[in-house]
Amino acid sequence: MNPAEWLQRSAGNAPGRAALLLGDTVVASYGSFAARAAHLAAELSGRGVAPGDRVAIFAKNCPEYLIALYGIWHAGAIAVPINAKLHPREAAWIIGDAGAQVCFVTEEAARDLAVEPGAEGCALWSLGNLPAVSEGALSAPHPTLPQDVIWLFYTSGTTGRPKGVMLTALNLMLMTLSYLADVDEVSEQDAILYAAPMSHGAGLYNFIHVMRGARHVVPPSGGFEAAEVLDLAARLGNVSMFAAPTMVRRLVDAARVRGGAEGLKTVIYGGGPMYLADIVEAVEVMGPRLVQIYGQGECPMAITALSRAEVADRSAPNWRARLASVGRAQSGVRLGILRPDGSPAPVGEIGEVVVQGALVMAGYWAGQTNGAESTAKAIRDGWLWTGDMGALDADGYLTLHDRSKDVIISGGTNIYPREVEEVLLTHPGVHEVSVIGRPDPEWGEDVVAFVVCRPGSAVTPEELDALCLANIARFKRPKAYFFVPDLPKNNYGKVLKGALRDKLKEETA
Ligand code: AMP
Numbered sequence: 001m002n003p004a005e006w007l008q009r010s011a012g013n014a015p016g017r018a019a020l021l022l023g024d025t026v027v028a029s030y031g032s033f034a035a036r037a038a039h040l041a042a043e044l045s046g047r048g049v050a051p052g053d054r055v056a057i058f059a060k061n062c063p064e065y066l067i068a069l070y071g072i073w074h075a076g077a078i079a080v081p082i083n084a085k086l087h088p089r090e091a092a093w094i095i096g097d098a099g100a101q102v103c104f105v106t107e108e109a110a111r112d113l114a115v116e117p118g119a120e121g122c123a124l125w126s127l128g129n130l131p132a133v134s135e136g137a138l139s140a141p142h143p144t145l146p147q148d149v150i151w152l153f154y155t156s157g158t159t160g161r162p163k164g165v166m167l168t169a170l171n172l173m174l175m176t177l178s179y180l181a182d183v184d185e186v187s188e189q190d191a192i193l194y195a196a197p198m199s200h201g202a203g204l205y206n207f208i209h210v211m212r213g214a215r216h217v218v219p220p221s222g223g224f225e226a227a228e229v230l231d232l233a234a235r236l237g238n239v240s241m242f243a244a245p246t247m248v249r250r251l252v253d254a255a256r257v258r259g260g261a262e263g264l265k266t267v268i269y270g271g272g273p274m275y276l277a278d279i280v281e282a283v284e285v286m287g288p289r290l291v292q293i294y295g296q297g298e299c300p301m302a303i304t305a306l307s308r309a310e311v312a313d314r315s316a317p318n319w320r321a322r323l324a325s326v327g328r329a330q331s332g333v334r335l336g337i338l339r340p341d342g343s344p345a346p347v348g349e350i351g352e353v354v355v356q357g358a359l360v361m362a363g364y365w366a367g368q369t370n371g372a373e374s375t376a377k378a379i380r381d382g383w384l385w386t387g388d389m390g391a392l393d394a395d396g397y398l399t400l401h402d403r404s405k406d407v408i409i410s411g412g413t414n415i416y417p418r419e420v421e422e423v424l425l426t427h428p429g430v431h432e433v434s435v436i437g438r439p440d441p442e443w444g445e446d447v448v449a450f451v452v453c454r455p456g457s458a459v460t461p462e463e464l465d466a467l468c469l470a471n472i473a474r475f476k477r478p479k480a481y482f483f484v485p486d487l488p489k490n491n492y493g494k495v496l497k498g499a500l501r502d503k504l505k506e507e508t509a
Helices: 003-013 030-046 063-074 086-099 107-114 171-184 206-211 226-234 247-257 275-285 310-311 319-323 371-378 417-424 462-471 497-508
Strands: 016-023 025-029 055-057 079-081 102-105 123-126 151-152 164-168 191-193 213-220 237-241 264-269 290-296 299-306 334-338 349-354 383-392 398-403 408-410 413-415 431-438 444-453 480-483
Touching: 003 030, 003 063, 003 206, 016 030, 016 055, 016 063, 016 383, 025 030, 025 063, 025 408, 030 063, 030 191, 063 102, 063 151, 063 206, 063 213, 079 086, 086 107, 086 164, 086 417, 102 107, 107 123, 151 171, 151 191, 151 371, 164 383, 171 206, 171 290, 171 299, 191 226, 206 213, 226 237, 226 247, 226 264, 237 247, 247 275, 264 275, 275 290, 275 310, 275 319, 290 310, 299 383, 319 462, 334 383, 371 383, 371 413, 398 417, 408 431, 417 431, 417 462, 431 497, 462 480
Parallel strands: 016 213, 055 079, 055 102, 079 151, 102 123, 191 213, 191 237, 237 264, 264 290, 444 480
Antiparallel strands: 016 025, 151 164, 290 299, 334 349, 349 383, 383 398, 408 413, 431 444
């Protein structure tokens, strides 16, 4: 199934219905969205782009982003969305790795990319200047097969070079249907708001909203501004959005000031750990609007979900424990916890989270990073090894601990930074925190914490130490605290623990 066929069906059902909006201004109806995508496909084919060829997009969120995506799929090509926040050099590397023939860009990105080696040979097409629709019959969408790759999803790469995850039409179809089964209902009255990069998780939610003929809204800022999101939600109504945990925090602060989040239907959060203290506060301020998902590029958006009711129902006896989990397996996957030797871990034991099912990627793109070798490492014995450490409880709820490489081993005992971070964050003066291991001649590693305080609050190491002593085993307490103005993050807002380790090395050198 080609996603362009979903677009055609929605256009056929209601050609005049609003499809693409910039803020609250409609810039294309479904009829015009589908026609422009089909026309763009013809232009791409005219330039020699054949089914299976790669076409990149390096642009900030804009309504034309979706026309480009659907034009690419209509032609049977593979879309390579690149995070607009990447350095042009990094984007050029991805273009070269994917062997993209064409890259859709904004004017500004075009200037930056043109001077980078790696992108030469790739035609830069301006999104601000897409061809107008002309008269004449247009071809039908390419008859894409389930196993055809349609999206090359470059991982966010908190370490090393990003890898191109090959996502097939079947992967994305299953992800889309899982949304209906496990996350939320969607109707043509709804709107999806793209406040996080469309190249990543937020963009993956376009499919279900195209399938249902809903509105696609890009905020005029092209990014995430909490006040803008709440204003738009109030004006448009029935707005859903994907938000990383840092965005949820800012949304909650803004909603508290306004006294609510009128018009906001669902905030799907995920992509990184949501700390218990933060989600409890979010539920207090926002009410039953939050759903959590856990996924990764290699198994997009649909490994587990914690439903709206589970997030919001404070009367449930184990509400807090559930909130600290990422929920239960979504419908399309089998979930397991394995020990390093591949044997299953019993209930409650921490091991590596593994996933099986038709949602798992076809593999990594061969490119320059030796895709076959990386694929063989990631998919073993029929399971995708996610690199995340976690434990399942007797009811099937998964609690994530840390990425396997972030686990601290001190005196032979595993310490999961997240557990220590959760405790430190309950201090009212602590805004953000990240816990890492520091090499120690005696213990192998000891625990240290980087702490960002809330403006105007003075937090002492003694207070934090007392908090840890009251809540977790002594050996898990940080041996040192570093108070910093902010934490290093990648372009998706994920904390770069590697950069913190480097900083530590510099300070102790
Ligand atoms: P990416 O492939 O860039 O989307 O990153 C996926 C990784 O983000 C996962 O392997 C997890 O480590 C992390 N992640 C995603 N969703 C969640 C979640 N709900 N809670 C905690 N971590 C998450």
